Amino acid sequence: xxxxxADDREVRMRLGGRDVALxxxxxxxxxxxxIVRRILVEPxxxxxxxxxxxYLVSGGLAxxxxxxxxxxMVAGVALAITFFGVAVLxxxxxxxxxxxxxxxxxxxSMLAEHIDDPEPFVAKSGFLGxxxxxxxxxxxxxxxxxxxxxxxWTLLGFYVAFSLWWDAVVxxxxxxxxxxxxxxxxxxxxxxxxxxxxxxYGPPGFFHAVAVVLCGGIFLLAAPxxxxxxxxxxxxLMRALLGPDPMAARVRTLEQARSQTVDAxxxxxxxxxxxxHDGTQAQLVALAMRLGMAKEKLGxxxxxxxxxxxxxxxxxxxxxxxxxxELRDIARGIHPPALDIGLEGxxxxxxxxxAVPTGVSVDLQARPTPxxxxxxxxxxxxxxxxxxxxxxxxxxxxxxxxxxxxxxxxVRDDGCGGAQLSxxxxxxxxxxxxxxxxxxxDGRLNLISPPGGPTVVTVDLPLSx
Amino acid sequence: MVEALxxxxxxxxxxxxxxxVQLLVDRGFVITGAVGDPSALRSSxxxxxxxxxxxxxxxxxxxxxxxxxxxxxxxxxxxxLGILLFSQYIxxxxxxxxxxxxxxxxxxxxxxxxxxxSDFVEALERVAIGGTALDPEVVTQLMGATRQIDSLSVxxxxxxxxxxxxxxxxxxxxxxxxxxxxxxxxxxxxxNIFAKLDLPVSDQDHRRVLAVLRFLES
Numbered sequence: 001x002x003x004x005x006a007d008d009r010e011v012r013m014r015l016g017g018r019d020v021a022l023x024x025x026x027x028x029x030x031x032x033x034x035i036v037r038r039i040l041v042e043p044x045x046x047x048x049x050x051x052x053x054x055y056l057v058s059g060g061l062a063x064x065x066x067x068x069x070x071x072x073m074v075a076g077v078a079l080a081i082t083f084f085g086v087a088v089l090x091x092x093x094x095x096x097x098x099x100x101x102x103x104x105x106x107x108x109s110m111l112a113e114h115i116d117d118p119e120p121f122v123a124k125s126g127f128l129g130x131x132x133x134x135x136x137x138x139x140x141x142x143x144x145x146x147x148x149x150x151x152x153w154t155l156l157g158f159y160v161a162f163s164l165w166w167d168a169v170v171x172x173x174x175x176x177x178x179x180x181x182x183x184x185x186x187x188x189x190x191x192x193x194x195x196x197x198x199x200x201y202g203p204p205g206f207f208h209a210v211a212v213v214l215c216g217g218i219f220l221l222a223a224p225x226x227x228x229x230x231x232x233x234x235x236x237l238m239r240a241l242l243g244p245d246p247m248a249a250r251v252r253t254l255e256q257a258r259s260q261t262v263d264a265x266x267x268x269x270x271x272x273x274x275x276x277h278d279g280t281q282a283q284l285v286a287l288a289m290r291l292g293m294a295k296e297k298l299g300x301x302x303x304x305x306x307x308x309x310x311x312x313x314x315x316x317x318x319x320x321x322x323x324x325x326e327l328r329d330i331a332r333g334i335h336p337p338a339l340d341i342g343l344e345g346x347x348x349x350x351x352x353x354x355a356v357p358t359g360v361s362v363d364l365q366a367r368p369t370p371x372x373x374x375x376x377x378x379x380x381x382x383x384x385x386x387x388x389x390x391x392x393x394x395x396x397x398x399x400x401x402x403x404x405x406x407x408x409x410x411v412r413d414d415g416c417g418g419a420q421l422s423x424x425x426x427x428x429x430x431x432x433x434x435x436x437x438x439x440x441x442d443g444r445l446n447l448i449s450p451p452g453g454p455t456v457v458t459v460d461l462p463l464s465x
Numbered sequence: 466m467v468e469a470l471x472x473x474x475x476x477x478x479x480x481x482x483x484x485x486v487q488l489l490v491d492r493g494f495v496i497t498g499a500v501g502d503p504s505a506l507r508s509s510x511x512x513x514x515x516x517x518x519x520x521x522x523x524x525x526x527x528x529x530x531x532x533x534x535x536x537x538x539x540x541x542x543x544x545x546l547g548i549l550l551f552s553q554y555i556x557x558x559x560x561x562x563x564x565x566x567x568x569x570x571x572x573x574x575x576x577x578x579x580x581x582x583s584d585f586v587e588a589l590e591r592v593a594i595g596g597t598a599l600d601p602e603v604v605t606q607l608m609g610a611t612r613q614i615d616s617l618s619v620x621x622x623x624x625x626x627x628x629x630x631x632x633x634x635x636x637x638x639x640x641x642x643x644x645x646x647x648x649x650x651x652x653x654x655x656x657n658i659f660a661k662l663d664l665p666v667s668d669q670d671h672r673r674v675l676a677v678l679r680f681l682e683s
Binding site for chain 1: 477478479480481483484485487488491501502523525526528553576577579580581582583585
């Protein structure tokens with residue numbers, strides 16, 4: 001029937017007087033062979049037998065368990081009007097939970113079906129508290145439900161699977177039973193698998209015997225799969241009723257998500273406040289101070305140091321404009337608008353505004369999250385301000401590059417160095433604030449500033465936070 | 466001023482710190498240290514023994530009340546060191562902590578006050594020589610929160626003004642100056658206030674402050 005090609009095979013047959021040719025691919029053949037092999041080998045592997053063993057053991061356990069739980073439950077309900085009945089009912093639910101635990105560990109060790117433990121039983125204090133907790137224990141009640149479903153299901157499974165095995169054996173030995181053999185039954189049904197002339201139990205015909213043996217073979221091969229079907233339904237039942245309460249798990253997930261969101265928004269508010277406090281407010285105070293000084297100088301009765309006044313007003317003027325700009329930034333999305341076009345543009349703007357000539361190099365494949373961009377920007381701004389104020393540098397350089405999932409910001413200058421995270425006499429103050437901000441997103445800040453310079457500040461930030 | 470007052474500054478905002486240094490140097494003060502965090506101020510004060518320390522309340526590492534704790538610590542360690550707390554917010558609680566047993570050489574001002582340079586410098590000098598300088602905001606908050614409303618209502622408007630200025634730590638002369646009245650008139654108001662509120666009379670300004678604050682807090 002089959003062709004001889006090495007790879008794809010052609011199947012030819014006569015159907016209804018016509019020649020039909022089918023091409024079967026190599027893979028299809030291999031798959032078919034595998035399926036046949038599995039079917040033939042399966043009864044002789046370990047798996048159906050462990051499944052059967054599990055079925056027997058867990059079924060027995062469930063049967064006894066249901067008997068106990070059922071009896072206590074009936075007794076509990078019957079006596080519910082008394083305190084004793086309530087206690088019995090609570091005990092019943094607690095035992096069901098225990099049985100559920102045993103069944104879970106049986107499934108784990110025998111079937112390698114590992115079901116997560118449900119929420120542990122937490123009793124309120126006192127005996128009454130214990131009673132209340134036990135009666136409200138969802139896990140316990142779900143275990144009761146499991147037992148109630150499991151026992152009939154197990155009985156049905158026993159009946160079907162055992163019948164198949166039994167029938168298989170009976171069918172297979174049928175030809176050898178001699179003329180006294182009764183017609184093999186099917187699922188225990190009296191009339192048997194093959195009717196043979198009413199009640200006439202004559203010696204079986206040859207074809208009849210072959211058909212019965214074939215049937216026996218099919219039963220034998222099918223039995224493990226039927227068994228597996230029953231076990232698989234049991235697995236589903238166990239996962240649904242003995243595992244963690246899906247509702248409770250969902251509540252937990254949501255609680256976590258909510259607390260993260262709350263934390264994040266609290267952190268955002270804190271950051272805004274910090275931005276306002278360190279930036280605009282400080283700038284406005286400094287501005288008011290300069291104007292105050294200028295005002296006093298102008299009020300002096302003797303000669304007025306006009307150059308100094310002009311200088312003060314100039315500084316105040318600049319400060320006012322910066323404060324306005326910063327305030328606008330904060331109001332508009334709490335991050336510098338320049339960041340809308342990306343770090344490169346924002347840092348270039350920053351460098352252009354810096355008092356010390358500053359070069360910029362940005363090399364990022366992916367855009368960091370807005371929070372990281374903002375921190376990078378504010379770090380650069382503060383570091384450049386430090387350079388301008390303390391370093392006596394003639395040049396500064398900002399580089400911002402991606403290293404894996406991290407962003408590395410390096411700000412270096414050729415100034416006098418000696419910057420510290422906390423210094424006596426001089427200052428570097430803002431650095432500590434920056435460190436705090438960087439830590440908030442699990443980043444790192446490293447300062448190298450030997451006396452005499454140069455100063456190199458390296459900030460590593462995760463690309464997303 | 467015979468000798469220039471020596472000032473240490475702890476302020477974590479570079480802009481403000483530099484501005485303060487500029488202002489105080491301009492006014493003839495000697496700056497012994499301008500630092501950005503508590504531990505730096507601690508060592509700076511130990512080394513240079515300034516007359517007065519200007520301390521920002523919110524400083525690294527936690528940016529909460531480092532400055533306040535540092536101020537309490539320094540006040541206990543260095544007798545005669547004036548301490549001016551400097552903040553963008555007024556917390557009456559902080560004022561209470563600070564003035565719990567002694568108001569001598571203590572100041573608590575909003576940062577905004579530097580805009581009025583002379584007032585600020587005057588407050589700083591007062592603190593440096595053992596006086597008290599409380600921000601009007603602190604006094605307003607205390608007067609607003611006090612349960613002594615009934616007692617305060619026996620005071621005239623002018624007397625209440627004098628009470629407020631007294632609580633800020635001002636001397637009779639300064640109060641007279643501020644209200645544009647004679648010092649004698651102020652003395653009369655003060656005597657009336659103490660009599661009406663049944664406060665212990667004291668000739669030292671900072672004790673007077675404490676008495677008034679006790680009254681407002683009670």
